[in-house]
Amino acid sequence: MIDKKVYIETYGCQMNVADSEVVVSILKDHGYKHTGNIGEAELILINTCSIRDNAEQRIWGRLKAISHLKKKKPGIIIGLIGCMAERLKESVMEKEDIVSLLAGPDAYRDLPSLIAEAESGNKAVNVLLSREETYADISPVRMDSKGVTSFVSIMRGCNNMCAYCVVPYVRGAERSREPGSIISEIKNLRDKGYREVTLLGQNVNSYLYSEEGHSVSFPGLLEKAALVDPLIRIRYSTSHPKDLSDELLHVMAQYPNICRHIHLPAQSGSSRVLKLMNREYSREWYMKRISAIRSIIPDCAISTDIIAGFCTETEEDHNETLSLMEWAGYDFAYMFKYSERPGTKAARKLKDDVPDDVKTRRLNEIIALQNKLSARSKKQDVGRVFEVLIEDRSKRSESRLSGRTSQNKVAVFPAEGRKKGEYVNVKIEGCTPATLLGKII
Ligand code: 5AD
Numbered sequence: 483m484i485d486k487k488v489y490i491e492t493y494g495c496q497m498n499v500a501d502s503e504v505v506v507s508i509l510k511d512h513g514y515k516h517t518g519n520i521g522e523a524e525l526i527l528i529n530t531c532s533i534r535d536n537a538e539q540r541i542w543g544r545l546k547a548i549s550h551l552k553k554k555k556p557g558i559i560i561g562l563i564g565c566m567a568e569r570l571k572e573s574v575m576e577k578e579d580i581v582s583l584l585a586g587p588d589a590y591r592d593l594p595s596l597i598a599e600a601e602s603g604n605k606a607v608n609v610l611l612s613r614e615e616t617y618a619d620i621s622p623v624r625m626d627s628k629g630v631t632s633f634v635s636i637m638r639g640c641n642n643m644c645a646y647c648v649v650p651y652v653r654g655a656e657r658s659r660e661p662g663s664i665i666s667e668i669k670n671l672r673d674k675g676y677r678e679v680t681l682l683g684q685n686v687n688s689y690l691y692s693e694e695g696h697s698v699s700f701p702g703l704l705e706k707a708a709l710v711d712p713l714i715r716i717r718y719s720t721s722h723p724k725d726l727s728d729e730l731l732h733v734m735a736q737y738p739n740i741c742r743h744i745h746l747p748a749q750s751g752s753s754r755v756l757k758l759m760n761r762e763y764s765r766e767w768y769m770k771r772i773s774a775i776r777s778i779i780p781d782c783a784i785s786t787d788i789i790a791g792f793c794t795e796t797e798e799d800h801n802e803t804l805s806l807m808e809w810a811g812y813d814f815a816y817m818f819k820y821s822e823r824p825g826t827k828a829a830r831k832l833k834d835d836v837p838d839d840v841k842t843r844r845l846n847e848i849i850a851l852q853n854k855l856s857a858r859s860k861k862q863d864v865g866r867v868f869e870v871l872i873e874d875r876s877k878r879s880e881s882r883l884s885g886r887t888s889q890n891k892v893a894v895f896p897a898e899g900r901k902k903g904e905y906v907n908v909k910i911e912g913c914t915p916a917t918l919l920g921k922i923i
């Protein structure tokens with residue numbers, strides 16, 4: 483069999499990055515080689531995101547931009563996979579006829595036969611969601627060149643019904659991956675020289691795998707992961723505040739190789755809005771969770787996601803978001819304007835009634851505040867010493883290295899003969915808005 487080449491482009495979250503590695507692994511077993519050069523590919527796959535309308539608009543733009551490739555090489559197959567394929571199904575092909583293959587997030591094992599179908603000139607579609615698929619037995623092909631940090635998917639889908647969110651519709655019901663396969667994947671990465679693994683799921687705190695009367699929950703899995711090797715750092719993402727238990731915080735506190743960082747999306751600081759969002763916690767509950775983190779893991783960084791301008795949000799609600807952010811003193815945040823997604827509970831039941839200019843202004847206020855908080859968080863590190871895992875050369879200078887602290891902050895420092903994959907103690911001497919600057923001690 484002559485090797486054909488597949489080019490894959492990934493949009494959206496880390497789950498999609500991990501999925502693209504699964505896809506490349508499945509295709510490799512069917513004679514496809516991965517290429518980073520779109521011009522030489524016979525198969526082009528776009529792994530897509532539907533989380534906000536602008537994510538989808540970017541992908542439509544990208545499809546337009548690559549349409550000339552199809553004219554140049556009529557035999558190539560362009561496929562749309564992932565969340566947008568799942569959400570829009572065949573209507574993708576009606577809108578953009580260069581697409582001849584669609585596969586939803588649970589249909590990747592079917593790709594070889596979908597490709598064969600598309601090669602014979604038909605439109606190939608599989609957007610079935612599954613209750614079981616976790617791709618547990620597939621070893622992902624790592625495409626990153628750094629080879630220091632990596633993602634391991636531990637569950638798929640989501641059972642929370644946040645009113646704004648399309649994820650349960652495009653990724654299906656929650657299912658947890660068998661723990662043995664997760665641990666052996668981590669060991670395998672360790673043997674290849676990786677030094678950091680991020681366990682991924684939409685809501686890792688609800689991870690639960692039961693077998694023969696014995697079950698493993700997230701704190702148990704995290705502990706097993708931490709025990710693989712003290713030199714392997716473990717991170718995880720994302721936590722839903724309603725399920726963040728003290729038990730989990732105690733496991734984190736016990737193992738120094740579990741990174742001191744929790745991504746705990748608040749979405750809003752107003753209990754009224756949180757209720758409409760169906761987040762199942764109040765402002766007070768969320769604040770108690772932050773206090774628990776601060777008391778059990780004092781050196782833990784906390785980051786968040788915030789949505790500006792959700793349905794019915796008033797100036798008072800918005801001010802509550804700002805005051806929560808200030809109180810929590812987030813180290814980092816992802817901030818978004820609310821984007822109505824068709825089919826979600828908010829789209830069906832609530833009016834998207836905050837005018838766009840108001841959403842923009844509120845988002846700008848949120849970003850300005852977070853810039854201040856992020857700067858403060860970095861300034862507080864000046865003068866302290868952190869263990870940094872070296873990930874790469876600094877983007878700006880060949881003679882400097884870059885890596886992250888356990889708290890997930892990027893640090894840059896003179897190389898002094900050290901290499902990526904090594905741990906070094908770095909004394910922080912200054913900072914820029916995005917980076918800590920220091921020297922190895
Ligand atoms: N509009 C804006 N932001 C959204 N998010 C999820 N759905 C929407 C939406 N419809 C944000 C949430 C979530 C992050 C991944 O994306 O903050 O935590």
Ligand code: SF4
Pocket residue numbers: 493494495496497498530531532533564565648649652653
């Ligand atoms: Fe990831 Fe959600 Fe985007 Fe899908 S829709 S790629 S799950 S962020």
